[in-house]
Amino acid sequence: xxxxxxxxxxxxxxxxxxxxxxxxxxxxxxxxxxxxxxxxxxxxxxxxxxxxxxxxxxxxxxxxxxxxxxxxxxxxxxxxxxxxxxxxxxxxxxxxxxxxxxxxxxxxxxxxxxxxxxxxxxxxxxxxxxxxxxxxxxxxxxxxxxxxxxxxxxxxxxxxxxxxxxxxxxxxxxxxxxxxxxxxxxxxxxxxxxxxxxxxxxxxxxxxxxxxxxxxxxxxxxxxxxxxxxxxxxxxxxxxxxxxxxxxxxxxxxxxxxxxxxxxxxxxxxxxxxxxxxxxxxxxxxxxxxxxxxxxxxxxxxxxxxxxxxxxxxxxxxxxxxxxxxxxxxxxxxxxxxxxxxxxxxxxxxxxxxxxxxxxxxxxxxxxxxxxxxxxxxxxxxxxxxxxxxxxxxxxxxxxxxxxxxxxxxxxxxxxxxxxxxxxxxxxxxxxxxxxxxxxxxxxxx
Ligand code: GLU
Numbered sequence: 001x002x003x004x005x006x007x008x009x010x011x012x013x014x015x016x017x018x019x020x021x022x023x024x025x026x027x028x029x030x031x032x033x034x035x036x037x038x039x040x041x042x043x044x045x046x047x048x049x050x051x052x053x054x055x056x057x058x059x060x061x062x063x064x065x066x067x068x069x070x071x072x073x074x075x076x077x078x079x080x081x082x083x084x085x086x087x088x089x090x091x092x093x094x095x096x097x098x099x100x101x102x103x104x105x106x107x108x109x110x111x112x113x114x115x116x117x118x119x120x121x122x123x124x125x126x127x128x129x130x131x132x133x134x135x136x137x138x139x140x141x142x143x144x145x146x147x148x149x150x151x152x153x154x155x156x157x158x159x160x161x162x163x164x165x166x167x168x169x170x171x172x173x174x175x176x177x178x179x180x181x182x183x184x185x186x187x188x189x190x191x192x193x194x195x196x197x198x199x200x201x202x203x204x205x206x207x208x209x210x211x212x213x214x215x216x217x218x219x220x221x222x223x224x225x226x227x228x229x230x231x232x233x234x235x236x237x238x239x240x241x242x243x244x245x246x247x248x249x250x251x252x253x254x255x256x257x258x259x260x261x262x263x264x265x266x267x268x269x270x271x272x273x274x275x276x277x278x279x280x281x282x283x284x285x286x287x288x289x290x291x292x293x294x295x296x297x298x299x300x301x302x303x304x305x306x307x308x309x310x311x312x313x314x315x316x317x318x319x320x321x322x323x324x325x326x327x328x329x330x331x332x333x334x335x336x337x338x339x340x341x342x343x344x345x346x347x348x349x350x351x352x353x354x355x356x357x358x359x360x361x362x363x364x365x366x367x368x369x370x371x372x373x374x375x376x377x378x379x380x381x382x383x384x385x386x387x388x389x390x391x392x393x394x395x396x397x398x399x400x401x402x403x404x405x406x407x408x409x410x411x412x413x414x415x416x417x418x419x420x421x422x423x424x425x426x427x428x429x430x431x432x433x434x435x436x437x438x439x440x441x442x443x444x445x446x
Pocket of ligand 1 (some may be wrong): 201
């Protein structure tokens, strides 16, 4: 079967890690199977949908490294939805209702008080033509509901396994509002039919919608696609992410210095039995992805784990990948020896900037214990320098001063870098070079 999947955000806000996971899983599934990945903007809610959010969604997806084969906007497809509603009306599957929200709320409360499920009672189905006309003469305009069959609804979910619903236990959903605008449920099905979507992969908050939509597909004469419902992520304490979503937007994580590939590596394997390892290319990510490994338990989003992955990824990134980004940060020259020296110490790429200053800047630094610096200067070897230089030099200084360990290394580190900690000096020293090293040792009191 040719695979076509879609990611269908509403452009009413920014993408957060939960949406990003759904987008990524769809994309990986498509790319793994040589299929199509569509971006569908669910923008029928004209009040809340905004072009800025649509643009932010595109930007976030691109940043994450996802490309899409086509973009569709529901607002361009209203005529298709209208035609589908005509088909369903002709079959008697859509019926007009006139209850106000207050009336519906009253009935719902009464049902709950009687321990009945809050299912729409279909009162409007019993209206005669005259009664409808009378209601419309009062100025009421209908909203339209889809009449569900009281049948067994079943599908084999790629994540949840066999799923069953009884049509009679579900409420007939409203598909067209009083003002003639469409709610999510039917347009999504019409799109999935028209765009030949083979697999609908989305959050488990849509499971009950799927039960309804299965009947809509059937009413429109198309077999439903295959479904996969991913469990929703929680925070580390098991609470829903919704309260903290602001801080977990992709834009914020990017701003904080999270690498797109670290986030993608994390989200691709979160909630699976696979080890979560940073992948340095999207190709590797695709090759390692299996939808069938996604489990049913809610995965926990652990920001600290993501940051550890970020560090591991940076430590593994080859210079060729990172060189243009160092240049974009204004770090010139961007040399391979510099990258090799500093990457083990980075949590985020921007942390390379201060070390760049240490390697190539003209600053000099204060040193608390200046005693070994004179000998250190006297014994500073001539260039060329390599990774071996540090050891040979410090052994000589140790022999001359009798100092070892911290008493030897800390003053040298302070003089050369202005810090007590940092990248290994055997790697930094050749990048700093003899002229700067000599100037710093001298200025520090040597
Ligand atoms: N716009 C819907 C949402 O964001 C799409 C759900 C679907 O994938 O069908 O939840």
